[in-house]
C-alpha cells in the first residue's frame with residue numbers, strides 16, 4: 001500500500017513538474033522592433049518591400065495572448081525544436097514580399113506583394129512578419145475549433161518555422177504517404193481524389209477572397225476540405241501547406257479526428273512521439 005502511495009505521489013509530482021516546464025510559444029518567441037538590411041543580403045529591397053516597424057505595447061499584448069495559447073502538451077517537442085534551431089524573433093511589418101533572383105547584380109532581391117497575409121515566414125531571410133492585416137483583418141470564429149482563425153494561423157506559421165528548422169524531416173516522405181501525395185502523371189497531387197475538382201473548388205475560395213467575402217471563403221475552404229478528410233482545401237494545394245494545416249487543426253479543432261483519415265492520425269502520433277521528448 002505504501003508503495004502504491006509512493007508511486008502515486010511520484011506520478012503526481014512528475015505531472016506537476018511537467019506542467020511547470022510546459023512551454024508555450026510565448027516562452028520561446030521574442031518581439032523584435034527592427035531589422036537590418038544589407039547591400040548584399042538580405043538586400044535593402046527586402047526592408048523597403050515589407051517596411052519593418054516597432055511593435056506597440058497593445059499589438060504585443062494581442063499577439064502575445066495568441067502565442068500563450070499555443071501550449072498543447074503534444075507541441076512541446078516542436079516548440080523546443082524551434083527554440084533551439086528555428087526562427088524565434090517575430091517582426092512587425094506593413095506588407096508581404098516576394099523574392100526573385102537579380103542576375104545582373106547576382107543577388108536575391110525583393111518586391112512588395114499585394115497578398116494580404118496576416119503573417120508570413122520568409123524562408124530566404126528567416127524572418128517571421130506580422131502584417132497590418134493581422135490587426136485589421138476580419139475576425140472569423142472557426143465553427144469547429146471555436147477559436148479565431150488567427151489563432152490557428154499563428155500556429156500554422158510556427159509549423160513552417162519548425163519545418164525549416166528540421167529541414168523538412170516531417171513534411172516529405174512520411175507525410176506524403178499519410179496524406180496521399182503522389183504524382184498523377186501530370187503534377188504533384190493527392191491521388192485517389194478528383195484533383196481537378198479540388199483545384200476548381202479551391203478557385204472558388206480564391207475568388208470569394210478576391211471579392212473580399214473573406215468569412216464565406218474561409219467557411220467554404222473548411223467545409224470542402226473536411227469532405228475530403230483534410231482541415232481545408234488549402235491543405236490539399238501543396239504538401240508543405242498541408243503539413244502545417246494538418247498539425248495546426250489537429251491541435252485546435254477537437255473534431256479533427258472525426259474527419260482525418262487513419263493514415264493522418266497515425267502520422268500525427270508519429271510526429272508528436274518523434275519530437276517529444278527530444
Ligand SMILES: [Zn+2]
Nearest residue numbers: 156160241244
Ligand atoms: Zn503556410
